[in-house]
Amino acid sequence: MAIKYYATTAKNRSVDMTVEEFKEWLRLFDVDNDGRISREELRRAISSINVRFSGWKSGRGIRYADGDGDGYIDADEVDKLAEFARTSLGIRIVS
Numbered sequence: 001m002a003i004k005y006y007a008t009t010a011k012n013r014s015v016d017m018t019v020e021e022f023k024e025w026l027r028l029f030d031v032d033n034d035g036r037i038s039r040e041e042l043r044r045a046i047s048s049i050n051v052r053f054s055g056w057k058s059g060r061g062i063r064y065a066d067g068d069g070d071g072y073i074d075a076d077e078v079d080k081l082a083e084f085a086r087t088s089l090g091i092r093i094v095s
């Protein structure tokens with residue numbers, strides 16, 4: 001999945017994923033494996049798809065999706081992050 005994903009990105013800035021694929025993709029960046037996405041992990045995810053201003057956008061994404069305000073995106077908040085990715089990162093979430 002990841003390889004196909006990166007191949008697509010190289011040719012084309014916009015990326016199609018299902019919400020499930022989006023979650024799986026994010027999991028690749030959960031480097032400390034705590035099941036949550038920190039701002040730094042999100043920044044790496046964003047810069048991996050060549051979106052500019054990844055530091056700034058990761059901060060915005062966390063603020064957008066972090067419903068309980070703990071600074072991390074957990075499993076319950078990922079759907080909201082998918083919405084952010086769709087509107088701000090050029091990832092097309094298909095169903």
Ligand SMILES: [Ca+2]
Nearest residue numbers: 030034036037
């Ligand atoms: Ca993590």
Ligand SMILES: [Ca+2]
Nearest residue numbers: 066068070072
């Ligand atoms: Ca949270």
